[in-house]
Amino acid sequence: MKILLVGGGGREHAIAESLAKSSHCPKVYCVSELINPGIRKIVSSGGGEYFRGDTNDPSAVVGAALRCSPDFVFVGPEEPNFHGIPDALEDKGIPCIGASKEVAELELSKASMRDLQWKYKIPGRLWYKKFKTFEEAVPYIEEYAESIALKPARQAGGKGVKVIEDFQVYLQDDKRKVKKEHAESIVNEYMKGYDDIEYKLLIEERVWGPEYTVQCFTDGRTVVPMPAVQDNKHAFDGDLGPETGGMGSISCCMNLRYGVEDERAVITEGEYQRSAEIVKMMIDAIQRETGKKYHGISAGQMMLTSVWGPTVIEMYSRLGDPEAANVLTMLKTDLVDICEAIICEDLNKVKVEFEDQAVAVKAVCPEGYPDRRDLAKGHPVSISAPSNSGGILWASAEDTGNGVVTGGSRVVECIGTGDTLPEASARAEELCMGVGLSDGWKLFHRSDIGTEKSILRRIQLGNMAREIYQYRERKGLLGKRMIWIPGKGLMEVG
Numbered sequence: 001m002k003i004l005l006v007g008g009g010g011r012e013h014a015i016a017e018s019l020a021k022s023s024h025c026p027k028v029y030c031v032s033e034l035i036n037p038g039i040r041k042i043v044s045s046g047g048g049e050y051f052r053g054d055t056n057d058p059s060a061v062v063g064a065a066l067r068c069s070p071d072f073v074f075v076g077p078e079e080p081n082f083h084g085i086p087d088a089l090e091d092k093g094i095p096c097i098g099a100s101k102e103v104a105e106l107e108l109s110k111a112s113m114r115d116l117q118w119k120y121k122i123p124g125r126l127w128y129k130k131f132k133t134f135e136e137a138v139p140y141i142e143e144y145a146e147s148i149a150l151k152p153a154r155q156a157g158g159k160g161v162k163v164i165e166d167f168q169v170y171l172q173d174d175k176r177k178v179k180k181e182h183a184e185s186i187v188n189e190y191m192k193g194y195d196d197i198e199y200k201l202l203i204e205e206r207v208w209g210p211e212y213t214v215q216c217f218t219d220g221r222t223v224v225p226m227p228a229v230q231d232n233k234h235a236f237d238g239d240l241g242p243e244t245g246g247m248g249s250i251s252c253c254m255n256l257r258y259g260v261e262d263e264r265a266v267i268t269e270g271e272y273q274r275s276a277e278i279v280k281m282m283i284d285a286i287q288r289e290t291g292k293k294y295h296g297i298s299a300g301q302m303m304l305t306s307v308w309g310p311t312v313i314e315m316y317s318r319l320g321d322p323e324a325a326n327v328l329t330m331l332k333t334d335l336v337d338i339c340e341a342i343i344c345e346d347l348n349k350v351k352v353e354f355e356d357q358a359v360a361v362k363a364v365c366p367e368g369y370p371d372r373r374d375l376a377k378g379h380p381v382s383i384s385a386p387s388n389s390g391g392i393l394w395a396s397a398e399d400t401g402n403g404v405v406t407g408g409s410r411v412v413e414c415i416g417t418g419d420t421l422p423e424a425s426a427r428a429e430e431l432c433m434g435v436g437l438s439d440g441w442k443l444f445h446r447s448d449i450g451t452e453k454s455i456l457r458r459i460q461l462g463n464m465a466r467e468i469y470q471y472r473e474r475k476g477l478l479g480k481r482m483i484w485i486p487g488k489g490l491m492e493v494g
């Protein structure tokens with residue numbers, strides 16, 4: 001059996017390892033921009049081939065596929081989905097694990113995702129407005145003095161979202177100014193270069209609660225949820241610093257528990273189930289809307305909010321990076337069996353199982369990331385722990401044939417496992433310590449991911465949101481927005 005993997009980051013290294021472990025003993029091939037040292041090892045030990053190419057270019061990927069005639073292709077990142085790579089492959093009769101362009105709209109356009117949620121009355125509908133230009137948004141920002149999230153309407157590589165709290169009346173003029181300035185920079189800077197989308201700016205009501213992601217396999221009929229994972233976007237400890245592609249992620253059992261034998265959890269099992277049902281409703285809605293089958297991965301990046309309970313913040317059309325490392329470490333079932341079932345649309349026949357364990361993943365980055373990738377690039381990497389033990393994944397790194405150099409983004413992802421999250425975090429921490437740059441350039445990672453303090457804080461935030469949404473639920477007020485008007489009492493608005 002032959003499988004072609006598209007993409008060369010940490011997520012794809014995790015996928016390659018999982019595929020290589022299969023009892024089908026597949027030959028793994030890969031196409032990506034940089035030659036990932038970990039994937040290269042898997043490719044060459046199985047006798048496959050590594051193609052260097054632009055993963056967003058259908059002719060490059062189809063060309064690679066025609067050269068190796070794979071049984072199927074596995075697309076790792078989102079941009080190839082947005083660029084129609086799965087469609088181009090399927091046109092040539094090559095089956096693909098990857099969302100076709102039309103269904104990947106769920107991730108591409110945060111505005112279309114919200115439209116669909118309201119049209120199909122899916123729980124977790126946040127108030128929103130979408131705008132094609134900055135000028136269109138100005139009157140709205142002038143008038144609406146509330147806390148909001150300002151977003152680029154297109155998935156922009158995890159950049160550009162700003163949440164602005166607006167509670168103090170005396171600061172409202174200042175807040176308006178900040179909102180306007182940021183809205184303008186979204187349209188003019190963050191959306192610059194993206195001409196594949198009509199709406200540029202999205203304004204959402206601001207909600208709060210702990211965040212988590214539920215990734216699912218789907219063949220378009222059955223939806224199989226994987227363990228919930230929590231990502232950490234900010235560069236530095238304590239959720240400080242700029243947003244990154246993800247500095248690390250934690251998971252434990254299906255519902256983000258503190259430990260395998262510990263009842264404390266960020267979300268309850270019921271909330272986990274409801275989140276998976278919401279992802280299924282989103283998949284059903286996009287399939288009905290487009291008439292296209294969804295073959296691959298769909299994920300809900302969720303928040304447990306006080307307004308709705310489980311609420312979609314955004315959808316993904318692929319595994320997260322580094323969230324892939326969590327779920328694939330926990331996956332007990334043969335990944336190739338799952339892929340084949342997705343292609344044959346009989347995923348309901350596969351029993352997909354996950355290990356009850358805690359997994360903490362930490363990304364190690366060269367200084368300069370994320371704002372000055374030019375400075376973070378080109379430094380020689382040395383790893384004292386064996387890089388292929390399964391504990392360390394290569395991410396943005398280039399195998400030059402004469403050593404490995406940094407690619408400018410997260411260079412490796414260290415995976416720790418254990419019975420509790422703090423235990424898993426400590427193991428990942430040890431692995432991070434073994435990573436260095438031999439020219440003396442500095443690396444950084446977050447040591448607080450998965451620590452007792454940080455998990456307990458998230459569990460507590462979940463408890464606070466839960467108390468309120470469950471109260472609303474008991475009163476029949478879930479998802480309803482109420483105001484108190486003297487003399488009239490509680491009124492529903494919106």
Ligand SMILES: Nc1ncnc2c1ncn2[C@@H]1O[C@H](COP(=O)(O)OP(=O)(O)O)[C@@H](O)[C@H]1O
Pocket residue numbers: 110126148149151155156157158159160161163204205206207208211301313314
């Ligand atoms: N409506 C909202 N209310 C409060 N916080 C939000 C809201 N939307 C997004 N956020 C916060 O901003 C982060 C980034 O937003 P998201 O839509 O996930 O964009 P991206 O991941 O592409 O940057 C979220 O993880 C969440 O912390």
Ligand SMILES: [Mg+2]
Pocket residue numbers: 301314
């Ligand atoms: Mg996000």
